[in-house]
Amino acid sequence: MPAIKVRVVLDTNVYVSAFTRGVGVPFGLWRIDREEGYRLLVSPLIVRELNGVLRSKFQWPEEALIRRTKVLARVAEIITPKIRVTHFSGPMEADNRILECALAGEADLIVSGDNDLLRLKSFQEIPILRPADALRILGG
Numbered sequence: 710m711p712a713i714k715v716r717v718v719l720d721t722n723v724y725v726s727a728f729t730r731g732v733g734v735p736f737g738l739w740r741i742d743r744e745e746g747y748r749l750l751v752s753p754l755i756v757r758e759l760n761g762v763l764r765s766k767f768q769w770p771e772e773a774l775i776r777r778t779k780v781l782a783r784v785a786e787i788i789t790p791k792i793r794v795t796h797f798s799g800p801m802e803a804d805n806r807i808l809e810c811a812l813a814g815e816a817d818l819i820v821s822g823d824n825d826l827l828r829l830k831s832f833q834e835i836p837i838l839r840p841a842d843a844l845r846i847l848g849g
Contacts, residue, residue: 714748715847716786718811720821721758721803723840728777729767734840738820738847742784747847749785750814754806756781788814796832801825811835818843 719738726735742749756778763769763777790813794805804826811819816835820843821827829837838846 714745715817716748716750716814717742717818717820717843717847718750718755718807718814718816720807720819720823720826721755721762722822723820724759725762725767726822726840728763734844735822737844738840741844741847750788750810750816751781751785752788752790752806752810752813754790755810758803758806786814796829797825808832818846 723735723738726733727739730736741747760769760774760778763774764771769777788810790809792809792812794808794812796808797804804823807819807821807826810816812833812835819826819832819835819837820840821837822840826837827839831837
């Protein structure tokens with residue numbers, strides 16, 4: 710009988726740190742998911758935001774973005790939220806996409822380095838943790 714896996718949404722900033730550094734706590738979270746440590750949930754809008762950041766701030770070429778997107782699609786469960794969350798507005802509006810994915814994917818945990826999300830502590834009973842705390846819990 711397979712073990713029940715914790716369902717986790719990573720914030721875009723966690724992916725960016727993992728993918729641009731290749732070391733550290735965010736990379737550890739990415740690595741343990743790839744080793745089947747938990748069930749990663751991601752939405753197309755999160756992938757779009759991630760690719761935009763990697764393209765504009767880190768000058769990733771399209772080929773690298775395509776490769777990374779294919780890996781994400783292979784290892785994560787793709788969630789297409791049907792609900793809109795409007796908790797954040799203005800520059801932080803993109804954080805709503807993380808919350809939408811977590812709700813639609815019935816996540817057990819949200820992992821973020823974003824202080825605005827972390828200040829919530831939880832969203833509709835889904836805990837929001839820093840990457841280091843999540844890594845300890847998930848066994849990395």
